[in-house]
Amino acid sequence: xxxxxxxxxxxxxxxxxxxxxxxxxxxxxxxxxxxxxxxxxxxxxxxxxxxxxxxxxxxxxxxxxxxxxxxxxxxxxxxxxxxxxxxxxxxxxxxxxxxxxxxxxxxxxxxxxxxxxxxxxxxxxxxxxxxxxxxxxxxxxxxxxxxxxxxxxxxxxxxxxxxxxxxxxxxxxxxxxxxxxxxxxxxxxxxxxxxxxxxxxxxxxxxxxxxxxxxxxxxxxxxxxxxxxxxxxxxxxxxxxxxxxxxxxxxxxxxxxxxxxxxxxxxxxxxxxxxxxxxxxxxxxxxxxx
Amino acid sequence: xxxxxxxxxxxxxxxxxxxxxxxxxxxxxxxxxxxxxxxxxxxxxxxxxxxxxxxxxxxxxxxxxxxxxxxxxxxxxxxxxxxxxxxxxxxxxxxxxxxxxxxxxxxxxxxxxxxxxxxxxxxxxxxxxxxxxxxxxxxxxxxxxxxxxxxxxxxxxxxxxxxxxxxxxxxxxxxxxxxxxxxxxxxxxxxxxxxxxxxxxxxxxxxxxxxxxxxxxxxxxxxxxxxxxxxxxxxxxxxxxxxxxxxxxxxxxxxxxxxxxxxxxxxxxxxxxxxxxxxxxxxxxxxxxxxxxxxxxxxxxxxxxxxxxxxxxxxxxxxxxxxxxxxxxxxxxxxxxxxxxxxxxxxxxxxxxxxxxxxxxxxxxxxxxxxxxxxxxxxxxxxxxxxxxxxxxxxxxxxxxxxxxxxxxxxxxxxxxxxxxxxxxxxxxxxxxxxxxxxxx
Numbered sequence: 130x131x132x133x134x135x136x137x138x139x140x141x142x143x144x145x146x147x148x149x150x151x152x153x154x155x156x157x158x159x160x161x162x163x164x165x166x167x168x169x170x171x172x173x174x175x176x177x178x179x180x181x182x183x184x185x186x187x188x189x190x191x192x193x194x195x196x197x198x199x200x201x202x203x204x205x206x207x208x209x210x211x212x213x214x215x216x217x218x219x220x221x222x223x224x225x226x227x228x229x230x231x232x233x234x235x236x237x238x239x240x241x242x243x244x245x246x247x248x249x250x251x252x253x254x255x256x257x258x259x260x261x262x263x264x265x266x267x268x269x270x271x272x273x274x275x276x277x278x279x280x281x282x283x284x285x286x287x288x289x290x291x292x293x294x295x296x297x298x299x300x301x302x303x304x305x306x307x308x309x310x311x312x313x314x315x316x317x318x319x320x321x322x323x324x325x326x327x328x329x330x331x332x333x334x335x336x337x338x339x340x341x342x343x344x345x346x347x348x349x350x351x352x353x354x355x356x357x358x359x360x361x362x363x364x365x366x367x368x369x370x371x372x373x374x375x376x377x378x379x380x381x382x383x384x385x386x387x388x389x390x391x392x393x394x395x396x397x398x399x400x401x402x403x404x405x406x407x408x409x410x411x412x413x414x415x416x417x418x419x
Numbered sequence: 420x421x422x423x424x425x426x427x428x429x430x431x432x433x434x435x436x437x438x439x440x441x442x443x444x445x446x447x448x449x450x451x452x453x454x455x456x457x458x459x460x461x462x463x464x465x466x467x468x469x470x471x472x473x474x475x476x477x478x479x480x481x482x483x484x485x486x487x488x489x490x491x492x493x494x495x496x497x498x499x500x501x502x503x504x505x506x507x508x509x510x511x512x513x514x515x516x517x518x519x520x521x522x523x524x525x526x527x528x529x530x531x532x533x534x535x536x537x538x539x540x541x542x543x544x545x546x547x548x549x550x551x552x553x554x555x556x557x558x559x560x561x562x563x564x565x566x567x568x569x570x571x572x573x574x575x576x577x578x579x580x581x582x583x584x585x586x587x588x589x590x591x592x593x594x595x596x597x598x599x600x601x602x603x604x605x606x607x608x609x610x611x612x613x614x615x616x617x618x619x620x621x622x623x624x625x626x627x628x629x630x631x632x633x634x635x636x637x638x639x640x641x642x643x644x645x646x647x648x649x650x651x652x653x654x655x656x657x658x659x660x661x662x663x664x665x666x667x668x669x670x671x672x673x674x675x676x677x678x679x680x681x682x683x684x685x686x687x688x689x690x691x692x693x694x695x696x697x698x699x700x701x702x703x704x705x706x707x708x709x710x711x712x713x714x715x716x717x718x719x720x721x722x723x724x725x726x727x728x729x730x731x732x733x734x735x736x737x738x739x740x741x742x743x744x745x746x747x748x749x750x751x752x753x754x755x756x757x758x759x760x761x762x763x764x765x766x767x768x769x770x771x772x773x774x775x776x777x778x779x780x781x782x783x784x785x786x787x788x789x790x791x792x793x794x795x796x797x798x799x800x801x802x803x804x805x806x807x808x809x810x811x812x813x814x815x816x817x818x819x820x821x822x823x824x825x826x827x828x829x830x831x832x833x834x835x836x837x838x839x840x841x842x843x844x845x846x847x848x849x850x851x852x853x854x855x856x857x858x859x860x
Contacts, residue, residue: 365624367836368840
């Protein structure tokens, strides 16, 4: 296999992947950014508008509502998923009773198609037919009933909870894999040195799992900016676009209003935002490693 | 050859195969036009906006089957079926790479753009060659003309309004609505239904802003048709006194509890289900749901044009019998005589008396008017519509929501539901429409 270690052969073998990546990922992004400077209805020729779509975007109330919703989901999902999935992984990494069953149960939402996840949660959160409001009714606590989905306030929080439920098992699995990578002799040495459980986690496990934590964080950040089916299935972005996220609003503008140019400007901003947050996170964690 | 060199050449060959395979896989297969079927017949594709034409557009399916049987060995129509949203996307993609089907359905708000892009055939020649069809269309085709000619023909005739369940009206002791029923009378009706725990008017806004057909009459009765041209020309705003008053009426309905509490989380189909199950007294829709109501509600079904408004100066005797979305023909059809002949033969059949009879059998009003057409006694919903149509009220040439571009149309839907869901005031809702119009200029 000596010949494989030569640079030119490595490049040769990478070319097909690079070609596919360029054609199917990089090129569409460039085209989308190009369209974001135009007015285009999907038919005929696009008309160059300069930065008009971006100016419109910053004046568009619905863009700011989608942005706010995306940020609510991001903050909630990031905090809840990162902390709870790590803690659950720590718990499941011990030889507890029914640990395998628990792992399977926690992982199970991750294998359900997102569109089905949405349907399931409609039956839980719907203001009329949903289980939560019906339970509150049955308990005589009708005053606590809310429009968990389809209202102006609760929808982004509900979507964050649904996303959390869906992603938890997947991220727990990644953390468990990370925990398994920590050498047993290190953990045993820590115990022999008399460290408490908290100290073990704080000074040994977390530092040794930094790369896993970073991976999970990036997965959450990029995942939040791709949430689509859950919103479509639970609220359809309504009422009146008030529960849209950046992605669903971009989709609505592009395909429902046939405003491709403006839709692409929304997509570009979403892409940049995701890139910036991921970059900032990577930068901050890299700094700490020094 | 030593083994190192052999491995090297094998790798190069494999890489080349992958690259060539990938690139050839990406390549366009080109236009599939003027095909010959297994029996040597000319095959034409019909792009339709439902995934399962046999179930969801059974009348069109039956017309196509009848045409295929009649022309076996000569012509054959095949469906290119996809749900409305996918169909819309597919047609746009197909228009961009010249792979449009020979005939296809288009949303009325999008069709003019296709016409401007020059991808649609001017059907004036077809109408001039078939004067009996032109006469049967009775001017309904005029909704689909522009500077480029007759870019489409009406797919069907849409009769839109409010269906009601007579049994529920009897149960709460409310008189059936008539042509004389006013908005104030309607508010009284709603209160009775609310007292009895019945949803007065079933409607859902999730992913179905388009499902506002019952309010087309409301818009028309506040002068939509009279003012839309000046609004689109920029001489007037949507946010005008007439439409503010109109939208205030919708707000009034919302405040009176006309709509389901969860209208934001249910779709058009869920709302229809409430009506079918006898949980809602009224449901706004069109003739395409007649067959379903015959099955579920039967003879207890009634039909109404919606309330009239005493504070409007515009004509209140407005019905809504309007052309539905157009079917259009790919301009490239003209390049192949055989295909054009097949397409024109199909259109001749589609607008024939025979096809109109098939339409009536399926409780759908065809775009054409022929003598002697009627529904059978068991087509309850269609008969209810025919009874209401007997008043002879005039209809606008096009439904209000189809008179604007898709961006403004979407803003109209958003605004209507915004007021109904009390997220916008009437003025805010109309400002949104003005903003959408401004952005689309």
